[in-house]
Amino acid sequence: MRSVLDLDRVAADDAQVGGKARNLAKLRAAGLPCPAGVVVPAAALATGNWRSELEDACARLRAPLAVRSSASIEDLSSGAAPGLFASILEVAPDAVAEAVEAVATSARGVAVRSYCLLRNIDPEAVAMSVVIQEQVTDVLATGVLYTRPPSRPDAPTLVVDIEHSDDGPWAGERARDGSGAPVPLPPAAWQQLVDHALAAERAIGAEQGADVEWVIDRSNQVWLAQARPIVHGEEMRPAPIELFQFSHGDDREWSWDVTHNPDPLSPAQAGLVDRVGAIGAGFEMRVVGGYLYTAPSATPAPGAELPDSAGAITRFFTDEIVPAVDAQLAAFERGSEPPLGAALSAYDQVVGLYGRRVAPTLRAGRQPLQQFLAAHSPEANLSQSMTALLATRSDRHLAARIRRVAAGDESIDSLLAYAAPMAPAWDVAAPTFAEDPAPILEAIAAERQRSDKRRPDDTREADAQAFRVRASLDGADERAFESALARAREAHELGETDDHVFFRAQAVVRRALLAVARRWQLERPTDIFYAKLDWVLEHESSPHCPEDFGRLVATARAVRDQQQTTSMPLSFRAGRPRKPRSRGAGLGWRGIGCGGRARGPVLKVRDLGSLREPAHGRVVLARSLSPSLLFQVAGAAALVSIYGGPLGHGAAMARELGLACVVQCHGAWEALADGDDVWVDGDAGLVVPAPD
Structure with a gap:
């Protein structure tokens, strides 16, 4: 057996040379412009x-040369290992042997x-x-072309990513025949590239599309450096x-509650939403395609009168609301498992109390500041001004209490008792931290290991904004302004507590549902949340599980799987989805x-060589993505990069591993800090801030 094979002599099914060499051989056999080269098979390298x-073989090739891998797991339809x-x-x-x-x-x-x-x-x-291989020199442009869009192999378009050219990087989608708006390449070279790429797709048998790396030299000659089948991620259906x-004739805007509920709700949680869709809190809730949407209430929200004294909102909550919530939930939290009917009744009472009393009071607390700003700064963006003034750090946040425990200022037992009814997701199907405290304990451990304890000082920014407002005022x-600001900040602080109230009510319903699952002796107790x-x-x-329970659950799980592959709009109005703005207030980064x-929480990677903290469950934010980052981000929730193209190796790796990914997300690096909670929508290309 020869130790070095010419690419023109490699058989289409030769398993000994790896995926890249086989595909290159197919390109040359089809008469496509692929640089000449040779391959050293794995068996020969081993000897x-x-x-x-x-x-001798390299003496017949034109220098300089490119030395590249052709592994047995590389450039396959089942996985590209890009x-x-x-x-x-x-x-x-004379340096080829060392490079090999x-x-x-x-x-x-x-x-x-790790891969x-x-x-x-x-x-x-x-x-x-x-x-x-012979390396193309005197290069005009290089890049990648996908003959079919990622995750949309049936779409009649192709995607091109120009990584280097005299005009700088560029990326875009065009018709499969190359028609459409001009691409920043010489027209003849662009058409030649499209034709060669489609021919490469056929040559390598890539029925789901080909990932083609290309080079154009300054004579406008197109060269194909390699081609491999596209490994598509999960296809998202519109x-x-x-x-x-249902919203035809309704001018209200229905907004996806993406910061709290980015995933489809379980049938059990959808049932809770249906029970309290209109809770009198100034907004309505509705499950649409499995996802939670909210809209302003069609009827006027109830008002509330507050004493004009410091601490009035806090006293109202402490003296009236907390005892009322305890009266509904405490017995079910501490005693035996409640009947489902009783748990749902308690849930309804607590949510109704929020709608009738809490929400109007918090709204009344914020209203004077809103009215003052509207009257005295009509040219300013009211929403942004309110956000800036109220962005003070709250000790009621779970994250703040985790920091206190890590610093030794609060006991772990105290924190776990507070967090017990809470869960990592706003869904009754999600286990509470009482059932699984591991995420809390891991967060405490990570906080203790932080080498850099400095964090953005939100309170300082809020005070600076207040100072700017005061500078334009005098006297009365x-x-x-001071009175309105104090009341609004008090309302904002207590607004963090209502999450805990909702979690308590939800946890009582969860206990009741799990009790039914145990009585029915379900092999998988969590199935109860899918009925x-x-x-x-x-x-x-x-006393026994009904006969049709298994069929109902199987159907519900299949429906939810479908819902997870549906690309939902951020909002809709009058029966029509609305396109998101690229940089609206609070919308995030595109x-x-x-x-x-x-x-997940952000983990900024400044040095691709090492991570300061585990990436598990984090949104890894890097200036660029490299496959060498892979072994460091196993278990990450998502990848976000400031640079890099949608067809680059890092993005391809994210798709292959099922990670959400957004690239060229300019502004996110400067705006986000470690630990910031964000939601990544890799379909819309958005990174959205989430509540703390």
Whole structure:
């Protein structure tokens, strides 16, 4: 067996040379402009008897040379392993042997091992071949072209990402024949690139589309550096327009509660929403396609009268609301498991109390400041001004209490008791922290390990904004502003507490549902959350699991799986989805989406070589994405980068591993800090701030 094979002599099904070499051979066999080259098969590399033969082969190639990997797990339709292995460019003929050894060694890297473990591949079974090709010189432009859009293989479009050119980087989507708005490339070269890329798709048999790396030299000649099948992420379907028909004739804007509920609700949680859709708090809730949407109430919200004295809102909450909530929930929290009917009745009472008493009081607390700002600063954005003035750090936040425990200022037992009814998601199907305190304990441990304890001082920014307002006032106006500001901040502070009240009521319902699951001896107790709430209530007294329960749950889980692949609009009005603004108040940061959706705290990666904290469950924010980052971000919720293209290795890796990803998200690096809670929509290309 020869130790070095010419690419023109590699068979289409030759398993010994790896995916990249086979695809390159197919391109050349189809007559496409792919640079000439050779490959050293894995078996030859293992024997070491390849050097003299390689020297003779390279003498027939034009320098400089590109030395690239062709691993057994690389560039396949089942997985591309993009960018994991080494590639070395500008190699002189007398340095090829050393470059081949370096590329071969990259198969044993930490990133490769992590990728294999995540894909359930035996790392020891990876066989590495190495390709040596002529490198294109005098380059005009380089980039990547996907013959079908990521996650949309049936779409009649292609996507091009120009990584380098005289005009700078550029990315866009065009028709499959290349028509549409001009692309910043010479027109003849652009059409030639499209034609060659589509031919490459056919040549390598990539039925779901081809990922083509290309180079254009200054004579406008297009070269295909490589082509491989696209590994698509989960395809997101546009939401059926029928979902929004109920709002025809309704001029209210229905907004997705994306910061609290980015995922489809369980049937049990949807049932809770249906019970209290209109709670008299100034807004209505509705489940649309499995997702929670809210709109201003169609009827006037109740008002509230407050004494004009400091601490009036706090006293109202402490003296009236807390005892009323305790009267409804305390017995169910401490005693035996409540019947479902009784738990739902208590839930209704607590939510009704919020709508009738708490929400109007908090609204009345904020209203004087809103009216003052509208009268004295009519040119300012009211929403932004209120946000800036009220952005003080609250000791009521769970995150603040975690920091106090880490600093030794509060006991873990006290924190766990407070967090017991809370959960990582606003869904009755989510286990409470009493059931699984691990996320709280991990957060405390991570906080204690922080080398940099400094955090953005929100209170300082809020005080600076207040100072700017005061500077334009005098006398009675300044006193009126101080009074309105104090009351609004008190209302804002207590607004953080109502989340805890809702969690308490939700946890009581969860206890009752799990009690039914135990009585029915369900093999998987969490199935109870996938039956409709009214149905469970109707059958609660049954000593045995009803016969049709399994069918109902299987159907509900399948429906939820479908809902998770539906791309929902951020808002809709009068039966029509509304396109999101690119940079609206509170909307966040826009980039190029690469698929997926997730929520989590930010972890900024300044040095790709090491992470200061575990990435598990975090939204990793980096200036750029590199496959070498992979082994550090295993278990991350999402990846966000400031630079890089949607077709780059980092984005391709995110899709392959099922991570939500947004690239070219300018402004996020400067605006976000470690620990900031964000929601990443890799379909819309948005990173949205979430509540603390």
